[in-house]
Amino acid sequence: MRTVDRSMALTGEPPKALDLxxxxxxLVGLSGLGILVLALLNIGFSHRTFWLMASLSAITLGTIWFxxxxxxxxxxxxxxxxxxxKSISSRGFWGWVSGLLLTGFYIVLYFYxxxxxxxxxxxxxxxxxxxxxxxxxxxxNPASQWFVYGTxxxxxxxxxxxxxxxxxxxxxxxxxxxxxxxxxxxxxxxxIPEFMARLNNETFSLPYYDLKNIWPLNYYNFERxxxxxxxxxxxxxxxxxxxxxxxxxxxxxxxTYKYGKRWYCSWVCxxxxxxxxxxxxxxxxxxxxxxxxxxxxxxxxxxxxxxxLMTTAVIYSYLGNATSEYWLTKTTFxxxxxxxxxxxxxxxxIYKREQLxxxxxxxxxxxxxxxxxxxxFHFFSGDGNVFLFKSETLRRTYAFLIGSIFSGVxxxxxxxxxxxxxxxxxxxxxxxxxxxxxxxxxxxxxTTNGGQCISCGNCSTYCEMGIDVRAYxxxxxxxxxxxxxxxxxxxxxxxxxxxxxxxxxxxxxINSKDVxxxxxxxxxxxxxxxx
Amino acid sequence: MEKVVxxxxxIAGVTAARHIRKLSDKKITIISAETKYFFSRTALMYVYMxxxxxxxxxxxxxxxxxxNKIELVQAYVEKIDFKSKTLHTSDNRDLEYDQLIxxxxxxxxxxxxxxxxxxxxxxxxSKQDLDLLExxxxxxxxxxxxxxxxxxxxxxxxxxxxxxxEIPVTFLVREASFWDGVxxxxxxxxxxxxxxxxxxxxxxxxxxxxxKGEEHVQSVIIEETGEEIECDFVGLTAGVSPSIDFLxxxxxxxxxxxxxxxxxxxxxxxxxxxxxxxxxxxxIGHRRPVEAVWYTGRMMGExxxxxxxxxxxxxxxxxxxxxxxxxxxxxxxxxxVFSDKNKSEDELHFHWRHSSENICLTIAYQxxxxxxxxxxxFGIRMRHEVFDHWLSEYTSIDYVMEHLKDxxxxxxxxxxxxxxxxxxxNSEKGKNIQVRKRSWKRILSITTN
Ligand SMILES: Cc1cc2nc3c(=O)[nH]c(=O)nc-3n(C[C@H](O)[C@H](O)[C@H](O)COP(=O)(O)OP(=O)(O)OC[C@H]3O[C@@H](n4cnc5c(N)ncnc54)[C@H](O)[C@@H]3O)c2cc1C
Ligand code: SF4
Ligand code: SF4
Numbered sequence: 001m002r003t004v005d006r007s008m009a010l011t012g013e014p015p016k017a018l019d020l021x022x023x024x025x026x027l028v029g030l031s032g033l034g035i036l037v038l039a040l041l042n043i044g045f046s047h048r049t050f051w052l053m054a055s056l057s058a059i060t061l062g063t064i065w066f067x068x069x070x071x072x073x074x075x076x077x078x079x080x081x082x083x084x085x086k087s088i089s090s091r092g093f094w095g096w097v098s099g100l101l102l103t104g105f106y107i108v109l110y111f112y113x114x115x116x117x118x119x120x121x122x123x124x125x126x127x128x129x130x131x132x133x134x135x136x137x138x139x140x141n142p143a144s145q146w147f148v149y150g151t152x153x154x155x156x157x158x159x160x161x162x163x164x165x166x167x168x169x170x171x172x173x174x175x176x177x178x179x180x181x182x183x184x185x186x187x188x189x190x191x192i193p194e195f196m197a198r199l200n201n202e203t204f205s206l207p208y209y210d211l212k213n214i215w216p217l218n219y220y221n222f223e224r225x226x227x228x229x230x231x232x233x234x235x236x237x238x239x240x241x242x243x244x245x246x247x248x249x250x251x252x253x254x255x256t257y258k259y260g261k262r263w264y265c266s267w268v269c270x271x272x273x274x275x276x277x278x279x280x281x282x283x284x285x286x287x288x289x290x291x292x293x294x295x296x297x298x299x300x301x302x303x304x305x306x307x308x309l310m311t312t313a314v315i316y317s318y319l320g321n322a323t324s325e326y327w328l329t330k331t332t333f334x335x336x337x338x339x340x341x342x343x344x345x346x347x348x349x350i351y352k353r354e355q356l357x358x359x360x361x362x363x364x365x366x367x368x369x370x371x372x373x374x375x376x377f378h379f380f381s382g383d384g385n386v387f388l389f390k391s392e393t394l395r396r397t398y399a400f401l402i403g404s405i406f407s408g409v410x411x412x413x414x415x416x417x418x419x420x421x422x423x424x425x426x427x428x429x430x431x432x433x434x435x436x437x438x439x440x441x442x443x444x445x446x447t448t449n450g451g452q453c454i455s456c457g458n459c460s461t462y463c464e465m466g467i468d469v470r471a472y473x474x475x476x477x478x479x480x481x482x483x484x485x486x487x488x489x490x491x492x493x494x495x496x497x498x499x500x501x502x503x504x505x506x507x508x509x510i511n512s513k514d515v516x517x518x519x520x521x522x523x524x525x526x527x528x529x530x531x
Numbered sequence: 532m533e534k535v536v537x538x539x540x541x542i543a544g545v546t547a548a549r550h551i552r553k554l555s556d557k558k559i560t561i562i563s564a565e566t567k568y569f570f571s572r573t574a575l576m577y578v579y580m581x582x583x584x585x586x587x588x589x590x591x592x593x594x595x596x597x598x599n600k601i602e603l604v605q606a607y608v609e610k611i612d613f614k615s616k617t618l619h620t621s622d623n624r625d626l627e628y629d630q631l632i633x634x635x636x637x638x639x640x641x642x643x644x645x646x647x648x649x650x651x652x653x654x655x656x657s658k659q660d661l662d663l664l665e666x667x668x669x670x671x672x673x674x675x676x677x678x679x680x681x682x683x684x685x686x687x688x689x690x691x692x693x694x695x696x697e698i699p700v701t702f703l704v705r706e707a708s709f710w711d712g713v714x715x716x717x718x719x720x721x722x723x724x725x726x727x728x729x730x731x732x733x734x735x736x737x738x739x740x741x742x743k744g745e746e747h748v749q750s751v752i753i754e755e756t757g758e759e760i761e762c763d764f765v766g767l768t769a770g771v772s773p774s775i776d777f778l779x780x781x782x783x784x785x786x787x788x789x790x791x792x793x794x795x796x797x798x799x800x801x802x803x804x805x806x807x808x809x810x811x812x813x814x815i816g817h818r819r820p821v822e823a824v825w826y827t828g829r830m831m832g833e834x835x836x837x838x839x840x841x842x843x844x845x846x847x848x849x850x851x852x853x854x855x856x857x858x859x860x861x862x863x864x865x866x867x868v869f870s871d872k873n874k875s876e877d878e879l880h881f882h883w884r885h886s887s888e889n890i891c892l893t894i895a896y897q898x899x900x901x902x903x904x905x906x907x908x909f910g911i912r913m914r915h916e917v918f919d920h921w922l923s924e925y926t927s928i929d930y931v932m933e934h935l936k937d938x939x940x941x942x943x944x945x946x947x948x949x950x951x952x953x954x955x956x957n958s959e960k961g962k963n964i965q966v967r968k969r970s971w972k973r974i975l976s977i978t979t980n
Contacts, residue, residue, distance in 0.1 A: 013670035014697040081695040082581040172944035202702030450915025454825045455590045456574035461583050495856040497912035508979035517831040520847035
């Protein structure tokens, strides 16, 4: 075994050592975080606006300076030197420290916002108070823990986005995609909802709505209070509500058909945006084993079943029985859900059976669980009760287990331990639905370049979704995997130009081969036709 | 049950084993001395540079072998008794075989330089070499300067590796320009510039006279100038040769490598040789008799598996292709493009180079007929299937130019240069070729036949 020194020191030998410039940059960035910590400890800053700006600027400038110090003196190209030696990116001491800190932050954020300084009736204190001035400028309201989180999230995506842009300055795909997530985070997730909040007054009120956050990722979009307030807000509200429904049933399928799920997962989505920028140094930590793949499929599809049932239950519980109020009654709704699921299921089974192979069985299990549950809803539900549970309990459980613990605490907190896309891979129901479509009905694939693969393993190592890309590439087979978010990094790091993300005709998209291009053509024909 | 034994768990041996397993139930044993599990030799550099850990270079998970009933034995084969069909290992085990595949790979060349066995002098081929490198050149304090001898693909990789730890590197290249025995001059020239840009002290036209030192290397002397360069490390990367020493006193016919016919059969019945260690009795086409590249090892493995499983087949490789990466510049080649030194009079070249980026290509074609012979690209990825098809179809260079967009394999949104390339071609040759739009229909007609 080689002995790689995993000492705590930020120094050491190149390429893991930090040079003076990088150290100073780190210091600047940390000092920005330091201000936030001081605020958290209730050091009453008198010039909050100043200190907030100082903090956010220090974080941003520190990151940019670090970027510059790391890459500016080197020619453009892949910059993975020392990734496996650095303590922070190889589950070393700093990796664990940052993992614990992040996890702690998420726990406090979700469950104990009072420690951040949230005061229900009265003026905020601590960290949240520091953000009050900015919040007031944007939405007119004092800050909440979510505003603090949103701001830091956006700053992180922007600062580390710049780092990523520079790291991949030779790669137009990576750059465009990063500009895109930076834009969507800043405009759609951060600014627009705040401005929308500004429009609210006593007679008109829209719920907080990040337009790119689509159900089921946005699992609460069709909850009673939101639907009510959409409807109460008149035409605009109704338009938003319809947009929410179209997003998942029309827009998403069309875009996924044309471009694969990457249009969302690595060009638009906020979770993806964070994973691709802040999470980039940790992407190689994803587990590539077949075992992990198995776990992934069970877990993520269970979440899909869970979110479907939960949402159905929630909507079901507030719908009426009579047609007089709304055309959508409990019964029509359940029938509708069952119908949509049946159509999708039947389509997949009839036309895509070949491609589903073993997964057909699991698909069938999921489908029947949902259908039986729907029937259960219909016959066994009383007032406010769905089936045997209260729909509210179901919703709360989902919000707690999936919405908070999985997506936040584990999904982001454990970046330095499990890699940057744990949530996207194991937990995100949106990714699973898009993935289902990507696998069966999309023009997207990663084309493998004939026989050029040398099995080096860079692609698999740096695939944040834990896809063993090499397993396909070394067989000359295209990569058509539901979990692929189209980040393009496998293609970027491949030293032999073997992988190309592209959208093309469905014909010839899936191609399995035993003998690769380059050998005797007759042998290729013989072996590959026997399959 | 028939016993197939394979010596060597590199790409050649492992590919053979996998395919034999697909075709039969024979008992398969792979014996190899270097590591228990197959790893990708081509990825050794990335381990030293910290891009990957060693386990990442292993293409199959550990359970794979058992599941496919491929027995792995880690041992060094010292002697083979071909009469009794028995192998003898250095840890005193005897193994019998019915059919034997030799896939023993290569070892670094050493040309008898004085001092070549000093401490701090090594090649880079095996996992052990990688471990040794970690001892010899862990950082730029232990290794204040390294000298790399031999300007081939492994040489430049070793330079890049050492530079990743900021170790000063002097690179001795015997030729007047880097890899100019293989590359046309324009390309070789571009690489010279790129190597220097990476702060590698490139010495062209310089070969090694001797390595000096007591026990450990202290300096090297350059043959041409007599200059002495102080150093703590010498990397010997002047090519590789078949690893066949343990076979030398046997009945097996050897040349530079293990001599085989087109069926990959040696002179002894039931004994085959594939991969780096095999030498074709007669070269196939323009190929060299010993071809130490990944792809040919794989192709021989695919072929020999057929023969062993009762479908005797000639080794009949298709069109030549290869790829490499020189620091930041990716290189693809399809068909034959010979260097200025080696090309025949009939072979003409069209060369294009980007005005500022490290991007260029060379297309070789036949003087009289305009027949397309091959292409080298630097900084542009090309689609293997498309060029393979064009080579099979005997297309003309004009056709290639016209359809160049079909062949591009760069990531989406990359700048495209087909128009510049073809404009330059047109003005050089007085032609008026219009670049056609990329057509999925044409591409698919090639890839899904
Ligand atoms: C650093 C480096 C980079 C390279 N990069 C590229 C590249 O980019 N592209 C490319 O096409 N090619 C590349 N090559 C060449 C390529 O790796 C080889 O052609 C290929 O690995 C040869 O495979 P093989 O199966 O013939 O032999 P090997 O992979 O060499 O395997 C032979 C095995 O047999 C074992 N063995 C030998 N003798 C005995 C014995 N008596 N008993 C037991 N075991 C024995 C050896 O220990 C070894 O493990 C590179 C080579 C090196 C060293
Ligand atoms: S397969 Fe490639 S593009 Fe897809 S997620 Fe993995 S690294 Fe990204
Ligand atoms: S990075 Fe490229 S060459 Fe390496 S294993 Fe992956 S596809 Fe093959």
